[in-house]
Amino acid sequence: MTTLTRIVLNPRHRAVRNDLADSRQLHKTLMRLVPDNLGPSPRAAAGLLYRLEPAAEPVVLVQTTHHPDLTALPRHYATAQSRDLTAMLTGLQPGLPVHYRITAAPLASRSATAVRNPATGSRRGKRTPLTGDDALAWWHRHATAAGLEIITSHTTPRPFPRRDTTTGPHYRLTQFNGTARITDPRLLAHALTNGIGKGKPYGAGLLSLAHL
Structure with missing residues (x-):
């Protein structure tokens, strides 16, 4: 199942500020959403793709082929909502x-x-x-x-x-x-x-x- 998660980041959180200052650090944080032990290419195995949205508040869209474990993010890091993309993918x-x-x-x-x-x-x-x-x-x-x-x-x-x-x-x-x-x-x-x-x-x- 391919899932899209909209994550509204808390700009007052230290970890958020660190992640927004360094793309590699943001990648590491988002990889917490997917399971461990996915082999030599875990990002590809998890189907993890993401994009920072140009908005007044920091928002990141994260797509995965595993249901994301939102509890793995730091406490008070963000609020998030996920939706299943199966209908969209099959409706093309x-x-x-x-x-x-x-x-x-x-x-x-x-x-x-x-x-x-x-x-x-x-x-x-x-x-x-x-x-x-x-x-x-x-x-x-x-x-x-x-x-x-x-x-x-x-x-x-x-x-x-x-x-x-x-x-x-x-x-x-x-x-x-x-x-x-x-x-x-x-x-x-x-x-x-x-x-x-x-x-x-x-x-x-x-x-x-x-x-x-």
Whole structure:
């Protein structure tokens, strides 16, 4: 069962402030919602995707394929409500018009920066963040591959909170909003449950739909 949970964070809580300042820390907190011992890729095994919403109050949407254990969050950390997405996923129909929203990490591999992998001998370019028209073109390609025909698109840069002492990847996030038409329900259901693009542990990739 795929579940979407709307979590309204308490900005006065120290743990909330720490999480909002560092995407890696927020990821660790949200992973408490799913069972332990899910193997070498626990986030993917749990189907955990999330997105911070642009709102006056801090809200995070969390999607999982396990029913979330909301009691695992720190006391007074947030209030939350969950709903089952099964009806939405099984009700996708070709030609159905929808609103969509996704925060993604558009990237391109530049061949000019290609470096040979010493283990495989293959060459792979450096991943470069995309912005502006390049980011929009990236989204149109990925949306098409996900079973959507884009009708309108609007882009908004989104922050990637990270402490100066934090190691690991840094992504440039872009939010895409607009309208689309469903072309392939099977591909779309896969994209909805598995996410789109890179940066999924850090708040990217969760695609949301609503009927027009």
